[in-house]
Amino acid sequence: MTVEYIRYRIPGDTTAFEDAYRRAARFLAEAPQCADFELSRCTEEPSAYILRITWTSPEDHLKGFRTGDLFPGFLAEIRPYIEAIEEMRHYEPTTVRGTGRATPSLYEWAGGAEAFENLTSRFYEKVLVDDVIGPLFAHMDPGHPRYVAMWLSEVFGGPSRYTDERGGYPHMLGQHLGRSITEPQRRRWVSLLMDAADEVGLPDDPEFRAAFAGYIEWGTRLALANSQPGATPPHQAPVPHWGWGVAPPYQG
Numbered sequence: 001m002t003v004e005y006i007r008y009r010i011p012g013d014t015t016a017f018e019d020a021y022r023r024a025a026r027f028l029a030e031a032p033q034c035a036d037f038e039l040s041r042c043t044e045e046p047s048a049y050i051l052r053i054t055w056t057s058p059e060d061h062l063k064g065f066r067t068g069d070l071f072p073g074f075l076a077e078i079r080p081y082i083e084a085i086e087e088m089r090h091y092e093p094t095t096v097r098g099t100g101r102a103t104p105s106l107y108e109w110a111g112g113a114e115a116f117e118n119l120t121s122r123f124y125e126k127v128l129v130d131d132v133i134g135p136l137f138a139h140m141d142p143g144h145p146r147y148v149a150m151w152l153s154e155v156f157g158g159p160s161r162y163t164d165e166r167g168g169y170p171h172m173l174g175q176h177l178g179r180s181i182t183e184p185q186r187r188r189w190v191s192l193l194m195d196a197a198d199e200v201g202l203p204d205d206p207e208f209r210a211a212f213a214g215y216i217e218w219g220t221r222l223a224l225a226n227s228q229p230g231a232t233p234p235h236q237a238p239v240p241h242w243g244w245g246v247a248p249p250y251q252g
C-alpha cells in the first residue's frame with residue numbers, strides 16, 4: 001500500500017471544488033487499485049484541502065489507474081484545479097500506527113475481565129454436562145475456564161494476559177492440534193457459549209453481539225480446521241485483536 005497526499009489551496013468559493021470531487025469520487029470508488037480515499041478541509045485555514053488516496057502500490061496508481069479507463073473521467077472533473085495543487089506525492093506507511101480510546105473496546109463494553117470470567121465459568125458448567133462436547137473436556141485443566149476468559153479478554157481489547165502469562169497463540173494452538181473437532185461439536189460449542197452469554201447478562205445490543213458472534217464464528221472455524229489430522233497452521237502468530245467491524249457501538 002502507498003498513500004498519496006495531494007494538497008490544494010482553493011482561494012475564494014470552494015463549493016465548485018468540493019462538487020467536482022464529489023463527482024470525481026465515483027471514478028476512485030470504482031478503481032481496483034484504490035483502497036480508500038478522503039478529502040479533508042483545513043479547519044484553521046479553510047482554503048487549504050488535503051486529498052488522501054491509498055493505492056495498492058505506486059505502480060498500480062501510475063501505470064494501472066493513470067493509464068486505465070477510469071482516469072479520463074476522473075481527470076475531466078478535477079482538471080480545473082490542477083494549478084491549485086501545492087504537493088502531490090506518495091508516502092510509504094510506517095509501523096507507527098494505532099487507535100486511541102475514543103471508541104470503547106469490546107472488552108470494556110462487555111464489562112471487563114469479570115464479565116469474561118463469569119461467561120466462561122457458566123459456559124464450562126454447561127459444556128461438562130453436554131452429551132456432544134462434554135467428553136472432549138472431561139479431563140480439562142481446572143484453570144481452563146479462566147484461561148479462556150484471559151484469551152477472550154485479550155482478543156477483545158483487554159490486557160495481554162494470555163500472551164504474557166499463558167504462552168499466547170502458540171499455546172492455544174497446541175491445545176487444539178490433533179483433536180479432530182467435528183462440525184456438530186463446533187456448533188454445540190458456539191451454541192452453548194451464546195446461551196451462557198445470555199445467562200450471565202453479557203450486553204445484548206445488536207452491535208456488541210454481532211462483533212462477539214463474528215469472532216466466535218471465526219475462531220471456532222479455525223479451531224476445527226487446525227484440529228484436523230495433517231493440518232499445518234502457522235505456529236507463531238500474535239493473539240488476534242477483534243474490533244467492532246461495520247457496526248460501531250451505539251451510544252445514542
Ligand code: HEM
Binds near residue numbers: 151166175181220
Ligand atoms: C473461538 C473459539 C475458541 C477459543 C477462543 C478457544 C480457546 C481455547 C484456549 C485459550 C485453550 C487453551 C487454554 C489453556 O491455556 O490451557 C483451549 C483449549 C481447548 N479447546 Fe478451545 N477454543 C475455541 C474453540 C474450541 C472448540 C470449537 C473446541 C471443541 C469443540 C475446543 C476444544 C478445546 C479443548 C478440548 C481444549 C483443551 C482443554 C483442556 O484439556 O484443558 N475449542 N481453547
